Amino acid sequence: MRVACLFILVSFLTAFNDRAAEGARILGSKSHYIVGSALMKALAKRGHEVTVISPFPMKKPLPNYRDITTDIWDATEPITSNMLSFAEKGIFESIKETYRYGHTVTNETLKQPAVVKLLTSNEKFDLIVMEAFMNDAMLGFAHHFNAPCIGMSTFGASKWTTDLVGTPAPPSYVPNPFLAFTDHMSFKERLINTVMGVTEALVVRFIDQPVQSEIYQKAFPDPKPPLSELKKTAVSAVLLNNHFSTSYPRPYVTGMIEVGGMHINRNPKSLPADIQSFMDNATDGVIYFSMGSNIKSKDLPPAKRDAFLNVFSKLKQKVLWKWEDENLPSKPDNVRIQSWWPQDDILAHPNMRVFITHGGLLSTTEALYHGVPVIGIPVFGDQYLNMAKAERGGYGLSVPYLEISEEHLFTAINAMLGDIKYKQNAQVISQRYRDQPQAPLDLAVFWVEYVIRHNGAKHIRTASMDLSFVQYHNLDVLAILLGVPLLVFHLSARFLCRKKSIKPSRNDDRKKRN
Incomplete structure (x- = not known):
């Protein structure tokens, strides 16, 4: 089946076209790109013509897959220059900054010359796929091209996704992604969770929606419906980067599908020779340390950086550290630094012992798939929730960013290295996670093509979307x-x-x- 689709992901836009290879995908975070590009590559291999507008053009051309490179970094730099500062902000200040980021990326994406050119073209698309992450204005693509829409979330389930298809989120046992609660909450936690949900709804209604509506009105030509109406009718289904085995059981409507970890290599790729040799020769194991694609380790204050260095220097294990600079003062001999690592394949190595992470959903998902326990340093967003899951599941420990010290780090690392239960618990969840009737990527591809085959699959739309x-x-x-x-x-x-x-x-x- 050769079809035309347009894929949008916050700062990320992709298209498949049956008439010509035109479209767009724009991405602000490379981790988001990794998830989205996995689906796009799979669709291209199945014969769909895919065009990608992205800050990350492919190094090797792929048939049916065309890149259009964009640049939105200048606009987002003031917000993302030091994401570690989020840890020092209150929860509401963090939410405010997160929405500001979403508004900035959405607006800058729609102002890109390549995107403006796309909107003024005569392209025809059979499907719109967009990430739901504070970018409601981009639903205008669905109306503009008169095509059904699938939402995609690299973040997991949230208000940004549940509102699109009418999925219920009872605050009694579904924790808000901005809170570090589990699905078993005390009365106080249920109260806070409920208040948080109400607050988030008010923020969306009175702060986010007016801005998104203004962006939408300016970016897309008339005639068009109000964004509030389009939001109720545009989306046929949502693909979630989540799975119940690594999260909590919760209700989903038919049109919300878990495809968590669809980007993970089921057959690990060969590591570069130098990394392979480094890990193969680590007889006491390897510790991998990465704070993700948005948070930079090089921004750590000297005291916190030195705490890590002092602890690493006392370990028998080797350390791979994602460090975004050529130099690391006082680096021990057992530590190797690099600005970007093939994380998925590193975690698959049998000598991996511990993953020190910021607790992002992609990182924790990859760790669990490969059965690697984690030490989390959550900074913002769902990282606190993910690490609460890790601690409750017995495969992780949290070290709050503001409490980083040599003593605290040494205690956490040695506890995990010295107690086999963390590894065993991670492996149990890995077995559950891998026990699926269909690979997540195949499932995602199926639903993309299903919605196309059934002209938007309106029959799976829940009636709740029509209720006040x-x-x-x-x-x-x-x-x-x-x-x-x-x-x-x-x-x-x-x-x-x-x-x-x-x-x-x-x-x-x-x-x-x-």
């Missing part, structure tokens, strides 16, 4: 069920009181007889 808040929560029905008996009781009580007040007394009866 009052109707969805049955508040009108509850009002009747509770209100009518209360009204009857109230009227009955008033009647009895009135009857009692007008009943003649015995003295009145005697006066009448006399």
Whole structure:
């Protein structure tokens, strides 16, 4: 089947076209690119013509896959220059900055000359695929090209995705991704979780939606429906980078599909010879340390950096450290630095012992697939939630960023190296995660083609998308069920009181007889 699709991912836009290889994908985080490009490459290999607008053009050309390189770094640099600063901010300040990032990326993406050119072209698309991550304005592509839409989340389930297809998220046992709660919450935690959900809904309604609507109005030509209406009708399904075996069981509607880890190599690639030799010769094992693609280790304050160096120098294990600079002062001989590592394949090496991570969903997913325990240093977003899962699951330990010290790090690393239970727990979850009837990437490809085959698959759309808040929560029905008996009781009580007040007394009866 040769079809045309347009793929959008926050700062990430991809297209497949049956008439010509045109389209776009724009990406701000390389980790997001890794997930999205896995799906795009798979679709291209199946004959779909894919064009990608991205800051990360492919080094080797792939048939049916065309890159259009973009640059949005200048606009996002003020926000992403030092992501470690997020750890020092309060939760609401972090949420505010996260939305500011989303607005900036969305606006800059839609202003890119290549994207503007695409919107003024005569391209025809059979499907829009877009990441749902504070970029609702990009739903305009679905209307503009008159094509069905699939959402994709590298973040897992969140309000940005659940609202698109009507998936319920009961605050009693579904923790907010900005909170480090589990699915078993105390009364206090359920209260905080509920308040957080209400706050997030208010932020979306009164802060995010007006900005997204303004961006949408400016970027897409008329005539077009209001963004609030488009959001209810545009999306057919959502692909989630998540899986219940590595998360918590929760309700999903038919159109929300878990394809967590679709980017992971089921057959690990060969490592570069120097890395392979380094790891093969690590008789006491290897520790891999990476803070992800957005957070840079080189931005660590000297005291925290030295704490890591002092601890690593005392270990028998070798260390691979994602360090975004050519020099690392006082680097021990057992530590090797590099600005980017083939993380998935490194984690697959049998000598891997511990992964020190920021706790991002991609990193923790890869670690669990390969059965590697993690030490997490969460900084923002869902990293706190992911590490809460790791600690509860017995395959991870958290070291809060603000509490990083030589003693704290040494204790955590030695606890994990000295207790086999962390490795065993990670391997148990790995076995559960791998036990699937279909590879996640194959499942993702199936649903992309399913939605195309069935012209948007409107038959899987839940009726909840057509209900108001009052109707969805049955508040009108509850009002009747509770209100009518209360009204009857109230009227009955008033009647009895009135009857009692007008009943003649015995003295009145005697006066009448006399």
